[in-house]
Amino acid sequence: MTGSQQASNAEASPVALVTGAAGGIGRRVVDRLAAQGMTVVAVDRSADASKELRSVPGRVTIVQGDVAVAADVERIVADTERDIGPIDYLVNAVGILRVGDVVDLPDADWEEMFAVNTGGVFRMIRAVVSRMVVRQRGAIVTVSSNAARTPRASMSAYSASKAAATMLAKCAALEVAKYGIRCNIVSPGSTRTEMLRVSWENQDRADATIAGVPDKFRLGIPLGRIAEPDDIVDAVEFLLSDRARHITMQELTVDGGATLGI
């Protein structure tokens, strides 16, 4: 595998593929699944991914690739199955955010958000599920957003791309249920990562986010805090685990009540 750090002694350990693995949430997913003893294939397009992930203890293989590129996705999944083992778990933690009102939004931003947030999830689910159905086992979690259900000013393309990803994941769940494969969604609200920092334009807007921003019709966060990545990863781990063996097609929102449970 190009640019990867090969895992060893992977025979007995389940294999998990994580996208957006160098990001704030993805990195903690990698940490936590590796700590469970899984062999983790950590996929990110960032050239810094190796730097971010090299220190994670456990069996971690770092792979540079772009989920918006069909050939990258097929290569990563095929190489993983050939060199490491059958993929038991997939976590789509990839995502990009470009803000801008509809009237100002460039075509390129619209297309890139759909290529990554929706297309990247579609391509990964397609490639992984086509192998899982043969083995009749597997679990998938897609990290979407509470913005998929709640209109947000200046976030139309992001919200629309996440709404599409959520529904794609639910439809895939329906198709693969007969094989015993589960497919669920975790939808975070504001979570302390690079994505949030950029959306706050590099300022600390935690207090305003928690209190709410009336002129943007944005409610606050009833539980009174910004999520940490681990809050999201707890939900991801649960939905991957056998404790959730009878749960599929579900969206678990982790936003401190910011979208009022709707």
Ligand SMILES: NC(=O)c1ccc[n+]([C@@H]2O[C@H](COP(=O)([O-])OP(=O)(O)OC[C@H]3O[C@@H](n4cnc5c(N)ncnc54)[C@H](O)[C@@H]3O)[C@@H](O)[C@H]2O)c1
């Ligand atoms: N942080 C939040 O407040 C928040 C809120 C709701 C939903 N989310 C969702 O949570 C998920 C994780 O977000 P995060 O906060 O960790 O963001 P992040 O920006 O910290 O990490 C995203 C990672 O995805 C990688 N990436 C981007 N495009 C890629 C591509 N085409 N191929 C492969 N890798 C790519 C980036 O390099 C980065 O490492 C995303 O789906 C995001 O939309 C985040």
